[in-house]
Each structure stands twice: as structure tokens, then as C-alpha cells.
Amino acid sequence: MTPTLFDTIVIGSGTSAYYCIDALNKAGQKVAVIDARPYGGTCALRGCQPKKYLVANAEAVSMARDLHSKGISEVPRTDWTALQALKNEFLDGKSEGEVKDYKEAGVATFFGTAKLIGPDEVQVGDERLKAKHIVLATGATPRRSKFPGSEYTEDSEYFLNQPELAKRIIFIGGGYISFEFAHVAAQAGSQVRILHRSASPLKTFEPEMVDIVLESSEAMGIETELNDEPVKIEKNGSAFRLHTKQGKCFDADLIIEATGRTPNLSALEGNQGNVEHTSRGITVNAFLQSVSNPNVYAIGDCAASGTMLATIADEEGKTAGCNILADTPQPIDYSVVPSAAFTIPALASVGLSESQAQEQGLDVRINSGTTTGWPSSKRIGEKHAGYKVIINNKDNTIVGAHLARHNAAEVINIFGLAIKFGIRANELAEFLWAYPTYTSDLKYMVK
Numbered sequence: 075m076t077p078t079l080f081d082t083i084v085i086g087s088g089t090s091a092y093y094c095i096d097a098l099n100k101a102g103q104k105v106a107v108i109d110a111r112p113y114g115g116t117c118a119l120r121g122c123q124p125k126k127y128l129v130a131n132a133e134a135v136s137m138a139r140d141l142h143s144k145g146i147s148e149v150p151r152t153d154w155t156a157l158q159a160l161k162n163e164f165l166d167g168k169s170e171g172e173v174k175d176y177k178e179a180g181v182a183t184f185f186g187t188a189k190l191i192g193p194d195e196v197q198v199g200d201e202r203l204k205a206k207h208i209v210l211a212t213g214a215t216p217r218r219s220k221f222p223g224s225e226y227t228e229d230s231e232y233f234l235n236q237p238e239l240a241k242r243i244i245f246i247g248g249g250y251i252s253f254e255f256a257h258v259a260a261q262a263g264s265q266v267r268i269l270h271r272s273a274s275p276l277k278t279f280e281p282e283m284v285d286i287v288l289e290s291s292e293a294m295g296i297e298t299e300l301n302d303e304p305v306k307i308e309k310n311g312s313a314f315r316l317h318t319k320q321g322k323c324f325d326a327d328l329i330i331e332a333t334g335r336t337p338n339l340s341a342l343e344g345n346q347g348n349v350e351h352t353s354r355g356i357t358v359n360a361f362l363q364s365v366s367n368p369n370v371y372a373i374g375d376c377a378a379s380g381t382m383l384a385t386i387a388d389e390e391g392k393t394a395g396c397n398i399l400a401d402t403p404q405p406i407d408y409s410v411v412p413s414a415a416f417t418i419p420a421l422a423s424v425g426l427s428e429s430q431a432q433e434q435g436l437d438v439r440i441n442s443g444t445t446t447g448w449p450s451s452k453r454i455g456e457k458h459a460g461y462k463v464i465i466n467n468k469d470n471t472i473v474g475a476h477l478a479r480h481n482a483a484e485v486i487n488i489f490g491l492a493i494k495f496g497i498r499a500n501e502l503a504e505f506l507w508a509y510p511t512y513t514s515d516l517k518y519m520v521k
Contacts, residue, residue: 077195077202078182080106082398085188085196085341086211087172088115089384090374090391094209097395099179106182106205108198112169113176113183116213116375117384119165120231127161128234129254129416132261133480136294136418139261140455152262154239161234187340190347194369207369207398208347210356211391214335214375214382219246223307226314227331230255239264240328244316246304247333248275250415253287255330257418260294267324268296269316271303278381278413279421280428280462280476282442287417287478290458294418337376354378360405362394371398380408412490414483419459422486425474425493428464437467441519445479450515456480463489463499463519470498472520481512488513 081103084091091107092115098105112119131152138146176183186199196203216229230251233243243259245252248270260266268275268291275298276284291298299318306317307329316324337355341347350357350366355378357365362377364370371394372379374387390406397403412424431438442462445451451459459479466473475489492502499520507514 075200075202077204078106080104080182080203080205082106082207082209083108083196083203083205084209084211085109086115086213086374086376087113088211088213088374088387089117090387091115091209091211092172093388093391094211094371094373094395094398095176095181097392098398099181101399103399104182106184106203107176108184108186108188108196108203110185110187113172114169115211117387118168120234122384124161124165124234125254126416127164128157128258131157132258133418135261136257137454137480140457144455152239154262155237157262158235158237189341189343190349190370192346193348193367196341207371209394209398210341210349210370210372210376211374211387212338212341212376215338216331217334217336219304219331219333221305221307223309223314224304224331226307226309227329230330230332233259233328233330236328240326241265242313242326242328243267244269244324244326244329246329246331248272248277248298248300249332249334250276250278250417250421251332252330253291253417254415255332256291256296257294260291260296261418266296267326268298269302269304269318269324270298270300273300275300276415276421279415279423282462283421283423283460283476283478286419286444286458286460287415287421290418293458335375335382337378339376352378361397361403362390362406363397363403380406381411381413383411383413386411410490410494412486414486416483419456419479420477420482422477422482423475424486424490425472426464427474427476428462431464431473436473438464438473439467440464441521445515448515448518449510450512451479454480461519465499465520470500471496472499472502475519479512485512485516488516 082105084107087109139149142149184198188198191197242265245268256266302318302320308315348367349364356372358372362371373390373394375382380386393406415421445459462476464474472492502520503517
């Protein structure tokens, strides 16, 4: 069979793929895109975007509870069925719309499992495709543990789409997915427990800010079991009993495993594409090219490059697209990347942690405290909130910022801009922010 020829083949249709294809298509390349699942990828269909519908509901219910008897006379209850309908309204037709847009733009669309059958060739179904460049944007899949009864666990996608919310839920793993969905479930009325194998949940965030979220979790009735892990799950009718390493037993109607995500490397099966990879993903150089096959680029969660964040995936997509087209490729800049966990309160972080600043030998000062006494927290009844800003004494620039409070995921972007462009702490303090806003609170954090 003679292969169909393209300039570039992209495997995967998430946001990283979109930005890469957009650059190549506008430059006049003949591009093909392949996906075995509905077009749109994890962030748009199974993660970031639909998740925020559930989070927004939880935040509204939480705020009403905090203001109960302080201006709110009745606490609302989540209508899970109606919430799912709202979320699904957003998703309805989204994948089909992406396919239509690609076709109208002249991009060839293929459906099925793709596999590299050579350094520049791909098999999808009965078709062979060949191109000068192949871009792997295959994302990641939920990590699954192996222990007796582990087949009874579900993943985050199942939680996101359950038509009826389970009454008793156990989350295995102490990362942001577990905590975000645990807070959603607790605010919607479920009994919730989080089981984490170490003493440090949410380990990518500053410990003091994590402590604030743990206090909030406890206040909303979430039981957090640290230094423990499951060893067996037994099915008991429609329910389950989970046994832990420490000898504890917990009953649940639903058990969600959220212990991380692993790069999806299915396209490399058989290694016919000569693409070097490890358990961390596809090994790439600074330009996102495979170190063993320069015809291949890897972007997003399947690449062993940046953190698994949607913003990083998007930037990698843009960078790969530009480097395929450019005579002189450019490396991607990972130096300043804000991140957030949409817990209640939200966690957000950018730049260095205190320990990282110390390891680098920087002369810094730490501005930290709680904000529960500030008007911005008091007016919404916020009982758990704080901040930690790390400032370089040498030039008064911000080197790190860490927040745990309402709207933290928005405010952290301002700190990110300050770090990226060298805006000094005194300049942030003196700027005429719209007032009173959560952003205007910056001036109290950096003085």
C-alpha cells in the first residue's frame, strides 16, 4: 500500500496539538491529525474545562455556607443532575465542531489508534501516512495500581461524569485531582475520605499553604488519611470495603484512584519509529525534538519535558509548530509558570519555594500571613486563607509567590508577570489597583 503523503502528521487532538496544527496550517503545510478518542483532548473534554463547572458550583455552595446567618438565610444544595446537564451543555457538539473546523481549514482528519511503523511513517487502521515530521501529542492516562480488588477503582473521568453523586467516596492519592474533586463532592453532600501514602499531600505547593487547605478540608468534613495506602478492596453488594496498609478498613460506594498520570506512549509500540522514551515520557531536546529521531516532535503530557499543565502543553504546541517551520529553532521557556489547584480555598503558586530560594543561596525576605481578617475575606465569610511571598533583598524583585484563598488562581498570574518582567515589590505596592479587589490586596502582601 502506497502511503498518503503529508508535510506533518500530528497524533492527538488536544490543545497542544491545536496550537501546533494552527501554526503549520497557516504556513501552508499539508497536515493530518489523528485521534482514537473524540477530538478535543483531555483538557477540553475530560479535565480542565468541564471540571470547572463542578468547581464553580462547589465554590458557590461553600460561600453561601460561610455566609449563612451573615446575610444568607438558607444554604443552597447542589442539584447534581442539573449540574451535569449544565456541564454537558458545554460539551455537547464540541468534539464534532473541532473536526468540522479542521476540515474547513484543509486539515485531514483520521480516527483510530495510530502507530509509528517507521521513522517517518504512521499506520492508522488500514491506512498508511508518511510525513517529513511527526508530532506526538498523545497526552497521558490515569495511573492504575495493582493490588487485590484494584479493578473496583474508577478514575477522575468517571467521577466527572457520574449521573448520580455517590454518597460515600474514597479518593486514593493526595494530589490536586483528589483534593479538587473531594471538595466538590463534600460541598455536594457526600461523605469523603482521602488516602495518601506519604505525609505530604499536594506536594508541588508550599507546605504552609497546603496546611490551610487541609484545615479547610477538615472543616468541611473530609477525612484525610496520611502515610497510608490501600492493600485490598472487597466488593460488598453495591458497596466496597477498602483495607489499608496500617490495618484500617473504610467503606465506600465509590473509590476513585487519582495517583497521577502516565505518558500515553501507545503510538510507539514496537519501537519501529526509533523514538527514545522512558517512564517519564518521550525524551526530547530543548526544541522538543526526539533525541533519537529528529523527524519526531513530542509535546504536552507525553513528552518528558515540562510539568503536566495545560498552559505548558499549549506553549509546547506553539513552539514545536514554529520550530518545524523555522530555519533556526528556538527553545521553550519554562522559567515562570503559574499553577493552581481549584480547591476551597484555591491553591496557587509561581516561582521559587522558600526552600528553593535557600538552596540557590538567595538573600530573601518572606512576607507571609493569614488574610481571614482582611475585608476581602471577611465579606465572603472565608475562614481559611493565607499568603507567602518571597522577595529578593538584592533588588526587591519577587522570586516566588504562594496563595491559598478565594480567587488565588487569578491573582497568582499578576505575581507571575512580576517575576517574568522583573516588576519590583515596591512597584506592585505603589500601583493604583482597582479597589477593593483581590488583586489590590497585593500591596499588603509585598510591603
